[in-house]
Structures are given as C-alpha cells and as structure tokens.
Amino acid sequence: MLTNNEIKLINSLQRKKERQKNGLFLVEGVKMYEELIKSNFRIRKVFSTIEMSDTAEYTLITDSQLSKISQFSTPNQVLALVEIPNQTVIDFNQPSLILEDVNNPGNLGTIIRTADWFGINQIICSNNSTDCFSPKVVSSTMGSIFRTNIFYTDLAKFLTESQLPSYGAFLEGQHLQKTNLQKKCNIILGSESHGISKTLENLIDYKVTIEGNTKAESLNLSIAAGIFCFQYFQNNR
Amino acid sequence: MLTNNEIKLINSLQRKKERQKNGLFLVEGVKMYEELIKSNFRIRKVFSTIEMSDTAEYTLITDSQLSKISQFSTPNQVLALVEIPNQTVIDFNQPSLILEDVNNPGNLGTIIRTADWFGINQIICSNNSTDCFSPKVVSSTMGSIFRTNIFYTDLAKFLTESQLPSYGAFLEGQHLQKTNLQKKCNIILGSESHGISKTLENLIDYKVTIEGNTKAESLNLSIAAGIFCFQYFQNNR
Numbered sequence: 001m002l003t004n005n006e007i008k009l010i011n012s013l014q015r016k017k018e019r020q021k022n023g024l025f026l027v028e029g030v031k032m033y034e035e036l037i038k039s040n041f042r043i044r045k046v047f048s049t050i051e052m053s054d055t056a057e058y059t060l061i062t063d064s065q066l067s068k069i070s071q072f073s074t075p076n077q078v079l080a081l082v083e084i085p086n087q088t089v090i091d092f093n094q095p096s097l098i099l100e101d102v103n104n105p106g107n108l109g110t111i112i113r114t115a116d117w118f119g120i121n122q123i124i125c126s127n128n129s130t131d132c133f134s135p136k137v138v139s140s141t142m143g144s145i146f147r148t149n150i151f152y153t154d155l156a157k158f159l160t161e162s163q164l165p166s167y168g169a170f171l172e173g174q175h176l177q178k179t180n181l182q183k184k185c186n187i188i189l190g191s192e193s194h195g196i197s198k199t200l201e202n203l204i205d206y207k208v209t210i211e212g213n214t215k216a217e218s219l220n221l222s223i224a225a226g227i228f229c230f231q232y233f234q235n236n237r
Numbered sequence: 238m239l240t241n242n243e244i245k246l247i248n249s250l251q252r253k254k255e256r257q258k259n260g261l262f263l264v265e266g267v268k269m270y271e272e273l274i275k276s277n278f279r280i281r282k283v284f285s286t287i288e289m290s291d292t293a294e295y296t297l298i299t300d301s302q303l304s305k306i307s308q309f310s311t312p313n314q315v316l317a318l319v320e321i322p323n324q325t326v327i328d329f330n331q332p333s334l335i336l337e338d339v340n341n342p343g344n345l346g347t348i349i350r351t352a353d354w355f356g357i358n359q360i361i362c363s364n365n366s367t368d369c370f371s372p373k374v375v376s377s378t379m380g381s382i383f384r385t386n387i388f389y390t391d392l393a394k395f396l397t398e399s400q401l402p403s404y405g406a407f408l409e410g411q412h413l414q415k416t417n418l419q420k421k422c423n424i425i426l427g428s429e430s431h432g433i434s435k436t437l438e439n440l441i442d443y444k445v446t447i448e449g450n451t452k453a454e455s456l457n458l459s460i461a462a463g464i465f466c467f468q469y470f471q472n473n474r
Binding site: 113114116117118142144147212213218227 | 353354356377379381414452453459467471
C-alpha cells in the first residue's frame with residue numbers, strides 16, 4: 001500500500017534540497033525502470049500499476065494513486081524511489097564533457113543521453129548547473145543517467161588541475177570540422193545565453209567553433225554538445 | 238490600447254485551427270521580434286511594454302496586459318501578430334530535411350534552427366507532424382522560422398516524385414561518418430518512438446546510421462537531425 005507519508009516524501013523529491021536531504025530521487029516509466037534494474041543503482045521502493053514479472057519487490061497501486069505521486073502529466077505505470085549514488089572521485093585521466101551553468105533540465109538530460117551514445121561517461125558541471133537528479137533531467141536521459149558519472153564542482157579549479165588538453169565551444173575559433181579531438185581530453189560548453197565565462201576561457205587550450213551559415217545566431221546547447229561528441233567519436237574510433 | 242476582442246483573438250491562436258482560420262500566428266520576445274522585422278513576414282499588429290525605437294507602429298501595453306496575451310509563463314516585452322505566409326511551392330531541386338511525424342514542438346523548433354545554421358532552408362514534414370506556427374515551435378527556432386520554407390505534405394508522394402538521392406536515418410545502415418551526403422539531396426528522419434515507416438523506407442536510397450556506443454538505445458531526434466546537418470555541411474563546404 002501507498003501511505004500518506006510516502007506520498008508526501010515522493011512529492012517533496014521534486015525539490016533538489018529534499019532529494020539531497022533524503023539521498024533519494026525518482027525514476028518513472030516502464031522503459032526507465034528497465035534501464036534502472038540493469039544498473040547498479042540501489043532501489044529503495046517500487047510502485048507499479050501493473051503486475052511485474054521480474055523478481056524485485058514492488059507495491060501494486062491504482063492509476064489514481066500513481067497520478068498522486070507522479071511528477072508527469074501522463075504517468076507511465078511505474079515509479080521507483082532510488083538512492084542517489086555515493087559520489088565517487090573525478091577521474092582526471094578520463095575524457096570529460098564539461099558544462100558551465102547549464103540551466104535547462106531538458107538540455108542536460110539530452111546531453112547526458114548523447115554523451116553516453118558516443119561513449120563519454122564522465123560529465124562535470126559547474127556548481128550553478130541544474131541538478132541531474134530532477135525528474136525532468138532523469139527522464140530525458142532515457143536511462144543514460146545510470147551509466148554516467150556526473151559531478152558538480154568548481155570548473156576553474158578542475159581545469160587548472162587537469163593535465164588533459166581542453167577544447168572549448170566558442171562562436172569564433174578553429175573549425176571543429178578540422179579539429180582532431182584527442183582521445184583523452186576535456187570538452188567544455190558554456191551556457192546557451194552567456195557562453196563560456198572569461199575565467200574558464202583563460203584555462204582552455206583550444207577555442208573551437210562549429211562552422212555554419214552565419215545568418216543564424218547560434219546553435220541550441222544540446223545540439224552543439226551532440227556535434228562535439230559526434231566529432232570526438234569520429235576522431236577516436 | 239488592447240481590446241477584449243484582441244485578447245480573445247490572440248489567445249485563440251495557441252490552437253492550430255484558429256491560426257489557420259485567421260491566417261495569423263504569434264511572435265513573442267525582444268530577440269524574436271528583432272529577427273521578425275529583418276524578415277519578409279508581414280506584421281499585422283505589435284504590442285509592447287516598452288518604447289520601441291524602430292519606426293513600425295505598435296501599441297503600448299502594461300506588463301499585466303502582456304501577461305494576459307502571452308503564451309509563456311515569463312513574457313518578454315513584445316508580442317506581434319504575424320501573417321502566416323502564403324504557401325510557396327516545394328522546390329524539388331533544393332536540399333531538404335524531411336521529417337516524418339515529428340510531434341514534439343521543442344524538437345521541431347530546434348531542428349529548424351539547426352538546419353538554418355547549416356544552410357538547409359527547406360523542411361518538409363508529414364501531414365501528421367506538429368504545426369510549425371505554434372508558439373513553442375516559433376520560440377525555439379530562435380528566429381530561424383523566418384528564413385526557412387516549411388511544408389506539410391504526403392511524404393511518400395514527395396519522395397516518389399523527387400529525383401534527388403535520399404538518405405534516411407536508421408538504427409542500422411551505413412555509417413554516417415563514412416557517408417558523403419550529396420549537395421542536392423533529401424535527408425529523412427522518422428519519429429523518435431517509431432523511426433521511419435516501412436512505406437517511406439522503401440522509397441529511400443541509402444539507410445544511414447549514426448555510429449555510437451551500443452549501450453544507449455537511441456539519440457534524441459533533434460540531436461540526430463543536428464548531426465546529419467553537420468555532416469551535410471561538412472560534405473559540401
């Protein structure tokens with residue numbers, strides 16, 4: 001059964017502060033749940049409106065109960081309470097995608113999904129960035145969140161300490177099409193409205209631009225990230 | 238001044254049927270307005286909460302009036318009523334991005350913006366696709382909608398009549414990285430959940446896939462479109 005305390009807890013988890021306090025986040029929908037049980041993430045509790053064939057324990061609930069706890073307007077059968085994994089340590093020797101002040105949850109989710117597709121599994125965000133365990137981010141990763149290590153840290157400090165070559169996405173710079181992104185490197189993208197800050201710009205080895213038609217003002221952040229990841233994969237297959 | 242009839246008309250334009258009946262759509266925000274006045278689109282009326290320096294006529298309104306007519310939760314100073322352009326004829330000799338059943342407005346807007354960046358200015362959507370003049374699509378094109386010809390038609394009929402080589406995005410096929418997309422071609426993407434239909438598949442010359450890590454299930458539709466456009470631009474610069 002679904003208790004009132006559980007309803008209260010689950011709904012509180014749409015807020016970052018409550019997720020951090022409880023060490024929990026929400027995973028919703030059948031497809032996401034299938035990705036979840038393939039991962040090492042620890043499941044605290046599962047609520048489902050359908051009989052489930054796998055062996056994990058779950059609580060059968062009604063559609064109307066699900067709609068009380070779902071964070072989405074069209075809930076999809078399953079909701080799991082999942083433990084936020086213990087933060088591991090940044091691997092300075094791994095290729096990383098670095099995001100400064102990404103604030104759109106859909107963009108962050110899509111970027112995590114795309115980086116995973118192209119084999120980049122370490123993402124480092126500035127402390128100001130949107131939280132990767134919000135329902136909207138989790139859902140738009142389509143499961144890639146379970147295969148990606150995501151850190152929030154001081155990017156200037158990270159770039160100062162990192163020994164890997166760093167490539168930053170700028171509106172002007174050498175063309176990405178002619179750039180050979182090294183196997184072990186840092187790829188940095190700024191926010192869509194402000195780009196990469198001056199502080200970080202000074203710590204970046206190569207300023208790189210995605211050449212295009214000059215009439216359009218810029219690319220969407222997740223599109224730019226996707227194109228960098230594509231080029232990275234192409235350079236290192 | 239802003240009349241009650243205008244409020245009623247403007248709010249009705251969030252619905253496709255009303256946009257078509259009135260031949261009008263909404264353009265909101267300062268940046269979008271700046272792109273609009275650079276275009277050939279015909280402006281019917283402009284409402285603004287700020288004094289505007291350009292010569293066009295406008296109606297000064299209050300913030301609270303703007304919030305009554307804006308389709309967004311954070312309105313941004315300007316709202317223009319704009320005429321939906323008369324449909325021109327599909328140019329069978331131009332490179333086209335072809336979208337089958339794209340239903341997410343944010344995705345369509347981002348795709349229009351990205352195609353424009355890479356110089357593809359003809360987009361052809363299946364009749365089932367989301368309408369390009371909805372507020373959410375218009376806004377996420379960031380002005381590219383004013384530089385792009387967008388058609389809604391029977392794609393099977395179009396592909397049958399087109400003489401250009403066609404490349405379709407599939408989960409299996411020749412690698413995009415090794416494909417040379419010709420200058421004059423059709424690039425086809427299916428919906429994120431269903432991919433390209435069997436009917437269209439039979440009309441496509443080359444099945445192309447974006448190679449990546451096999452663990453992730455797929456790419457977001459607008460990311461896939463962006464990577465195809467990037468490759469197209471790279472092949473034809």
